[in-house]
Amino acid sequence: MLSISQELVDKIVAHARADHPDEACGVIAGKNGVPERFIPMANAERSPTFYAFDSMEQFRVWREMDDRDEEPVVIYHSHTATEAYPSRTDVSYASEPDAHYVLVSTRDENEVEFRSYRILEGVITEEEVRFIP
């Protein structure tokens, strides 16, 4: 299960809406599995169907997390024309075994789809999301 504050959820959704129709991506850093620090990342692909962290930005962010004893608790990205479910490419790249992979779909202007998954060795497991007010 992912427990996440409504404030962080709103930030993820706002980022996804702002970058629509391109995919948006980023990280929530935290400790002991608790998501705390919102880190929007550039989508180096600037694409409506693909995303990739810029390798140098990722290096800086990962080192900063290391210095603060944080981990990437949430790795999020948006789908802009399809449902918030991991694509085959998402699964092939997923390599943070402890991360919650959050997907947001912005295909509907009014409704937000916000879902979370564990992706381990090619297997997708959806998990419950608890929104903390």
Place this chain on the structure above:
Amino acid sequence: MAIEVRIPTILRNYTDGAKAVNAEGATLDELISNLESRHPGIKDRLVDQGNLRRFVNVYLNDEDVRFLGGLGTPVSDGDTVTVLPAVAGG
């Protein structure tokens, strides 16, 4: 002296859980081969058919080795090599 290699969570099953290990070599390619002799299986997760796998980023100190010389990048004692899984998808 040796070269410190920082290992991401996903590859720590090859290093008995260690976050950082030491290895030697004059180039990144040699370093990875040396790493393989100490931690069998790890090379295949980094290199595919003579090239770095696109699923991993490898940094020499603060630089992505793709912008340096790839596997041919010279390395020397005191350097730090960092391996991170690329974060990407569709």
